[in-house]
Amino acid sequence: MIKEKSYYLSIFGVDEALLAMLVNEALSRGGQYADLFFENTSYGNLVLRDGAVTTGGSHVDFGVGIRVLEGEKTGYAYSESTARADMIACARAASAIAESAQAVVDNATRAAFCGTPNPSADRYPVKEEWSSRGMDAFLPFLRDVDAEIRRRDARVEKLTAVLSFQETDVLMYNSLGELKWETRPMGNVNVSVVFRQGSRIENNSVSRSWRCGAEMLGPSLVKELADAAVKNLDARFQAGRPKGGRMSVVMGAGSSGILLHEAMGHAFEADFNRKGISIFADKMGQRICSDDITIVDDGTLKGNRGALNFDDEGVPGQRTVMVDRGVLSSYLHDRISAAHYGVAPTGNGRRESFRYAPIPRMRATYMESGKANPADIIADVKQGIYVDEFANGQVKIGEGDFTFYVKAGFLIEDGRLTMPVKDINIIGNGPEALRDIVAVGNDLEIDPLTWVCGKEQSVPVSCGIPTVMVKSLTVGGE
C-alpha cells in the first residue's frame, strides 16, 4: 500500500530538510553513507480459545533507526521518539563508527535508486485496511473457523485460533538523497488443534499469511484452514517412526521449500560469503548442481509474505536468480555486500524493525518447476520417505550441515506410500544435498504458511518447491 508522501512525513513529524540535516549529522564524524529508517507499526490480535474470543490486544511500535557506514563497518542507533533533539542524539551515536572525521559520500560504490514510489506497481495493494474496521468485525471469522473444523471431525478436543494483523508505515531516506515510503500490511491466521482418539492425543497446527488487508478473511479461507487442519488425521494417529538412517527423500511440493531456505538460501546470503564463512564462498560462476535446477529468491510475488516494493535500504524489490540451470549466478546482497563485490544490491537488505540494521535476508525462495511427473518420482523410489509437513529448520553456514523437522510424511516402499511417519528430524549437507537432487517435478507450489526466518532478527519469508527427490539424506528414527 502506497499513500501520499505527505502522509508519511506527517506521521513521523519530519520534513525533507530535517531528513537531510540528520544525514549530515550522522556523517559529521566521517563515513561514506548514512540512512534513516522510520517505522510506525500498528499490530492487532484476537484469540479464540475454548470456543470464545476472549483475548485481544493491540500494540504500537514507533521509531527511527539511523545507520552510518564507513567502508563495510556499521554504526547504528535508534530512537523511539522522532523529536528533533532525540534524533540528533541518535545520529551522533551512530556516527561513532566513523574515525576519518571527514564525510565522503561515495556514489561510486553505493547504487542509487531514484524515482517515486508508484502505487500502480504496488505488490501489496489493500482493498480493506485492517485499521478501517473495528475488531468486532473479525470475531465471526474466528468463530466460523472453530465451528467448521469441529464440524469436520468429532475428534477435536481443543482448538485455538489466532488472528493477527499489522500495518507498518515506512519512510526511508539516505545520503544519496533517495526518499522512499510505503505501508506494509500483513495478515496471519494460526490454528492449533488437539485431537483425541480414545486415549491418544495428537495435535496439528496450520497457518496462512499474506501481505494484504482484511479482505483475506472469508469463507474460502475458513474452508482452506479446515481442510488443512484435518488433512491426513487418520494417518497422524497411525503414524510411527521409521527405522532411521540414510535413504532417498521425496519432498512434496510447497512447504518442502524449507530445504532450499536452510540448505542453500542462507549460504547464498552475501554477508556470510563476504566474510568467507559460507561453504559457497568460492563457488560463484561454478556448477553446483544439475542443470534441471534453477533457484530464485523473489520479492515480486504479489501479496506474498516475502514481497517487497522496496527492501529496508530503499532498494527496489526484485527477482534474483541464485542458481541458474545448475550454476551459482548470484548471492543475495544488501548495500554493504554489493559494494564489496562491485555489483548492484539485489533488494535483500532487510531488518526486523527500526531497532536493527539491515542485513542480507531471503524473501520468497523457491525452485522453478522441472519436467518430471510427481507420481513418477515417488514410483521410482524403492525404499525411502515422502515428506510434506514441516515445523522448523536450521543450518551451520560454514559446514553446510542443515536439518529440518518433519511433522508428517509416509514411508515409500516399492514406489508406493505406505506407513505414515511423524516427528522426525532430517539432516544433510547443503552442497551434497543440492548435488543429490536427481528429479525435479513439474508442480511448483509457493507455500502460504507463516514462515519466519530467525537469522539474528526475525523477518517474514516464504518458500516453495516442486516435488523433488534427494538421493540420500539421514532420517531420524528408531
Added chain:
Amino acid sequence: MEFALRSGADAVRITLNKNLTDLVGILNGEVDKVSHSLDRSLQIALFVDGRYGAFSSNRLEKSKLEEFVLGAIGTVKMLEEDKFRKLPEAERKVKGVSTGMEPGLYDPACLDVDETFRRKMAMDLSLWKEKESLEKGFTILSEEAEYSDSVSDLVVMDSDGLYARHCETAFEIVSEFTIADPDGRLFSGYWWDSSWRLAGVDPSACARKALERTVEQMNPMAMPGGKYSVVVDSECASRLLSPVLSALGGFAVQQNNSFLADDLGRKVFAEKMTLVDLPLEKGATGARLFDSEGVATREMPVIDHGVVKTFFLNTYIAGKMGMEPTVEDSTRVKLMPVGECRDIAGLMAAVGEGILITGFNGGNSNAATGDFSYGIEGFYFRDGRIVHPVRELLMTGNFKTLWNSLSLVADDARPCLVKQIPSLVFSSADMSA
C-alpha cells in the same frame, strides 16, 4: 492507570520496561559495528465488564497514551466475557520489592562504562593479532566477536496496589571462529559468557575457548546408528529440559497439548531426577522475585525423584482448571546432582563409551506426545576419552523415556545460565546416522 480506571476499566495492570544497550562488534581484529539502543515500552492489561485485553505501546507522550488507552478499552468491550480473568489475590502478590535492587543483580560499574572501555573490551576478545601463531594445521578464515552491556529496569503495578520493580545489569561477550582444514573443509564454533557483574566476564578466556571448540570439530567421522549412552554438556543440556518445563506450563496443560497433562503427582521420570525452582537466590543469574502478574515467586520442587510436583499456573489458567494457582512460569530451575562425578570428564570416565553431545543442530518435539528428534553435534568417546567428532547424527525418542534413563548428573552448571542444568548422562538413546 488512573486514566484507564476513569475511562471505564474495572481493573488495570501496567508493566513499564526500559532497557539501555550498547554493543561493539569486531570482525577480523577491527571494530566492525557499534550500536546504541534505548527501549521503553508500556504494557497495559485491561479488565473491563468481565472482559480482558492486553496492549502495548512505545509512544509514551501523555496525549498518545490516553488516545491509545481509550481505543484499548473500546476493543476489550468488543470481546466475549471471561469470568476467570482477574488480578491475582492480594496475599499472593510480592511485597517490599520496590527498589529493583532486591535480587542483587545490579552492578553500579555500568555507570562508568564508556565508548573507549567498550572498544577495549571488544578488542580484548580478538585473537586476530596472534593468528599466525595459532594456525597449527588449520587456517582461521574469520573471527567475529561482540561485547555488549545493558541496564534494564522493569516496574509492574496494578489497580489493587501492587508495585514491584526489578533492575538488572548484563555484560556479555561472544566470540566465533570459522576455520578451514588443509583440505578446505570449513568448521565454525563459538563461546560466550555473561554476568550481571562487569568483573564476571573474561574476554581473553572466551576467545580462546571459542577457538578451541572450533578446532576440536576437525576431522569428524560418521557413526553407525544404534543405541548409545550419551553424555550431554551442561552448555546445551537445558535444550532437553525445556520441552519438559513447557509441558508443565498451564496453557499447554489446560489445552491438553502437553505430554504431562495427566501426570501431576505421578512418578513419570527416573528416580534420580529431582528438579527445583530457586528464584530467590540473591545475585544468581535469573533470580526473580515476582512473575509477570506480580505474584511472589518461591522456592519449590518441580520434579521430586521422578514425581511431577507442580504445574505452572497463573491466576487465569488456575481459575479455568479449578486448581490452586502457582506462578506463571519456572524461573531458575536447578537439576540436582546425582553421583560423585563433578564434570564431563568424570561422566565420560564413569560411562566408558558413548556419545558426548556438545550442541544441537535443529530438531523439535511434539508437545502432545513428547516425541522428539534432534540433530547432534559432539564426539564419540571410548574408555572415557574423546576419539573423534561425529557428523550427521540424529537423536530420536520420547522425553518420558529419555528422562527415565537419566543415570548421572554432574555439578558443573555454568553460573551465567538461567537454567542450572549440569552435564548429565542418559544410559540409552536412539541415534540415526
